[in-house]
Amino acid sequence: MPPVWLHSEISADEPTDAKTGAMQVAYFIDLFSPETYEAFARSSRDISGFRRRHENVAQKIKPGDVFVCYLTKLSRWFGLLEVVEGPFIDDKPIFLPENDPFIVRFRVRPTVWLDIDKGIPIHDRSVWERLSFTRDLKEGGIAWTGKVRSSLVQLGEQDGAFLAELLTAQAIEGKSYPIDEQDRRNLATHTVxxxxxxxxxxxxxxxxxxxxxxxxxxxxxxxxxxxxxxxxxxxxxxxxxxxxxxxxxxxxxxxxxxxxxxxxxxxxxxxxxxxxxxxxxxxxxxxxxxxxxxxxxxxxxxxxxxxxxxxxxxxxxxxxxxxxxxxxxxxxxxxxxxxxxxxxxxxxxxxxxxxxxxxxxxxxxxxxxxxxxxxxxxxxxxxxxxxxxxx
Structure with missing residues (x-):
C-alpha cells in the first residue's frame, strides 16, 4: 500500500526554549537487535521503522527530534538519527525481505552511526555514572533495564543531550570497546x-x-x-x-x-x-x-x-x-x-x-x-x- 501519513505538521503549541524561542529537541530510544542493526546498516539509512503498536507514541514525535540508537544483547549506544519527517504507515518491505513488521516509519538523517566495536557500553563508567536511570544503582542489577526494553521511550532532556554529545564525540575519537567472548555468543545468530x-x-x-x-x-x-x-x-x-x-x-x-x-x-x-x-x-x-x-x-x-x-x-x-x-x-x-x-x-x-x-x-x-x-x-x-x- 502507499504510505499513509499520520501527521505532517508541527503543532503551534510545541515546547520551545524560553531564552531563544527555538523548538526544543526531544530524544527517544530506538532499539536495534544485532539483526536489525545489520539490516539498517545495509539500507540507505534514511528510514527508521517501528512496529504497529508504537503508532500512538510515534505521533508525538516531530521533525528535529532525535532517535538515540541502542543495541540490545550488547547493551551499547551507537547512533543518532535526526527525524526529518513522519510518522507514516508503509508496509513495503525495507528492513526484512518479507513480512517486514516495522511499518510505522520516519524519514531520518543519521548524524552518528558507529560500528559495533565503537558503540559505547551502558556499563562504561563514563555512561553509567551520568544517566539518571543508572547512576544511583549498583552494577549487576536489572532495575535500569526497564528504560531500554521498548523503542520510542522518551529520554529525559539531560540524558538525551548527554548521550548525543557523547556519541558525537565518539564519532570523532573512535575509541574501541572490544567484543569479548560473551559478546560474540550474544551476537551469534541461528536461523531456520x-x-x-x-x-x-x-x-x-x-x-x-x-x-x-x-x-x-x-x-x-x-x-x-x-x-x-x-x-x-x-x-x-x-x-x-x-x-x-x-x-x-x-x-x-x-x-x-x-x-x-x-x-x-x-x-x-x-x-x-x-x-x-x-x-x-x-x-x-x-x-x-x-x-x-x-x-x-x-x-x-x-x-x-x-x-x-x-x-x-x-x-x-x-x-x-x-x-x-x-x-x-x-x-x-x-x-x-x-x-x-x-x-x-x-x-x-x-x-x-x-x-x-x-x-x-x-x-x-x-x-x-x-x-x-x-x-x-x-x-x-x-x-x-x-x-x-x-x-
Missing part, C-alpha cells in the same frame, strides 16, 4: 528456513526442563498463584469472562474475590477433545462471548518452559485460532523467556514462529497495569503498552 521465510532463533545453553514430577517450592507456587489471580482480576475488571484450570481455582480464589462473577464453570468452546484438554490447562484465559481473546501462562520456575510448550501445543492444534498469547514471568527470567520462545522447534509452527504472536509480560508491568484507576473503561488492547516482544 521456513517455506515462507528465514527466521532467527535461539538455542538456550541450559536445555533442562522441569520434569512433571519435580516439586516446585511452596513460596514459588504461592507467587505463581498470586500472579494468576492478578491476571484474572485485571481481565474481570475489563469485562472479560475468566477461565482458570480447575486444579488452581482454590488457590486463585483465596487471592481474588471474583466480585464480578466472571469465573466460568465451563468453557463455551466447540473444539475437539484434545484441543479442549490443552486449553483447559492454560493458567488464565480471557474470553468475550464464545471467543478466547487472550491466553496467559505464568512461568515462575527456572525453566520457563512448560507454559510456553502448552502455548505451542495450542497453536499447533489450532493454527487458525486468533488468540494473543502472553508469558508472565519475573524480570529476572525475561531473557530466558525470550530464549525459549525463539527455540528452533517453535519457529516451524504452521501459524508462524511463536515469537511473532507470543509476548512477555513482566510481574512489574502487570502490577503497573493493575494499578490503573479506570480498568473498567479500558479494552484488552491496553496490554500492548505493557507487553514485550522477542526481537
Amino acid at each position: 528456513n521456513r517455506p515462507d521465510k528465514v527466521v532467527a532463533v535461539s538455542v538456550p545453553e541450559d536445555t533442562t526442563a522441569i520434569e512433571p514430577t519435580e516439586r516446585i517450592p511452596e513460596t514459588e507456587a504461592r507467587e505463581s498463584i498470586r500472579m494468576q489471580a492478578q491476571v484474572a482480576n485485571i481481565g474481570a475488571k475489563m469485562g472479560m469472562k475468566i477461565w482458570i484450570p480447575r486444579a488452581d481455582r482454590g488457590g486463585v480464589l483465596r487471592e481474588w474475590a471474583n466480585e464480578e462473577g466472571a469465573l466460568l464453570d465451563r468453557l463455551p468452546l466447540n473444539y475437539d477433545e484434545t484441543t479442549l484438554r490443552t486449553i483447559e490447562q492454560i493458567d488464565v484465559l480471557w474470553l468475550k462471548g464464545r471467543s478466547i481473546v487472550r491466553a496467559f501462562e505464568v512461568e515462575h520456575t527456572t525453566s520457563v518452559y512448560s507454559g510456553i510448550l502448552r502455548m505451542a501445543d495450542l497453536v499447533a492444534l489450532q493454527p487458525n485460532m486468533n488468540i494473543k498469547l502472553h508469558i508472565v514471568a519475573p524480570e529476572t527470567r525475561r531473557d530466558k523467556v525470550f530464549q525459549e520462545i525463539r527455540r528452533p522447534v517453535f519457529s516451524l509452527l504452521e501459524k508462524g514462529p511463536l515469537a511473532e504472536y507470543c509476548t512477555y509480560l513482566s510481574y512489574a508491568n502487570l502490577h503497573k497495569l493493575a494499578e490503573q484507576e479506570h480498568l473498567s473503561h479500558m479494552s484488552d488492547t491496553v496490554l500492548d503498552a505493557y507487553e514485550e516482544e522477542a526481537e
Whole structure:
C-alpha cells in the first residue's frame, strides 16, 4: 500500500526554549537487535521503522527530534538519527525481505552511526555514572533495564543531550570497546528456513526442563498463584469472562474475590477433545462471548518452559485460532523467556514462529497495569503498552 501519513505538521503549541524561542529537541530510544542493526546498516539509512503498536507514541514525535540508537544483547549506544519527517504507515518491505513488521516509519538523517566495536557500553563508567536511570544503582542489577526494553521511550532532556554529545564525540575519537567472548555468543545468530521465510532463533545453553514430577517450592507456587489471580482480576475488571484450570481455582480464589462473577464453570468452546484438554490447562484465559481473546501462562520456575510448550501445543492444534498469547514471568527470567520462545522447534509452527504472536509480560508491568484507576473503561488492547516482544 502507499504510505499513509499520520501527521505532517508541527503543532503551534510545541515546547520551545524560553531564552531563544527555538523548538526544543526531544530524544527517544530506538532499539536495534544485532539483526536489525545489520539490516539498517545495509539500507540507505534514511528510514527508521517501528512496529504497529508504537503508532500512538510515534505521533508525538516531530521533525528535529532525535532517535538515540541502542543495541540490545550488547547493551551499547551507537547512533543518532535526526527525524526529518513522519510518522507514516508503509508496509513495503525495507528492513526484512518479507513480512517486514516495522511499518510505522520516519524519514531520518543519521548524524552518528558507529560500528559495533565503537558503540559505547551502558556499563562504561563514563555512561553509567551520568544517566539518571543508572547512576544511583549498583552494577549487576536489572532495575535500569526497564528504560531500554521498548523503542520510542522518551529520554529525559539531560540524558538525551548527554548521550548525543557523547556519541558525537565518539564519532570523532573512535575509541574501541572490544567484543569479548560473551559478546560474540550474544551476537551469534541461528536461523531456520521456513517455506515462507528465514527466521532467527535461539538455542538456550541450559536445555533442562522441569520434569512433571519435580516439586516446585511452596513460596514459588504461592507467587505463581498470586500472579494468576492478578491476571484474572485485571481481565474481570475489563469485562472479560475468566477461565482458570480447575486444579488452581482454590488457590486463585483465596487471592481474588471474583466480585464480578466472571469465573466460568465451563468453557463455551466447540473444539475437539484434545484441543479442549490443552486449553483447559492454560493458567488464565480471557474470553468475550464464545471467543478466547487472550491466553496467559505464568512461568515462575527456572525453566520457563512448560507454559510456553502448552502455548505451542495450542497453536499447533489450532493454527487458525486468533488468540494473543502472553508469558508472565519475573524480570529476572525475561531473557530466558525470550530464549525459549525463539527455540528452533517453535519457529516451524504452521501459524508462524511463536515469537511473532507470543509476548512477555513482566510481574512489574502487570502490577503497573493493575494499578490503573479506570480498568473498567479500558479494552484488552491496553496490554500492548505493557507487553514485550522477542526481537
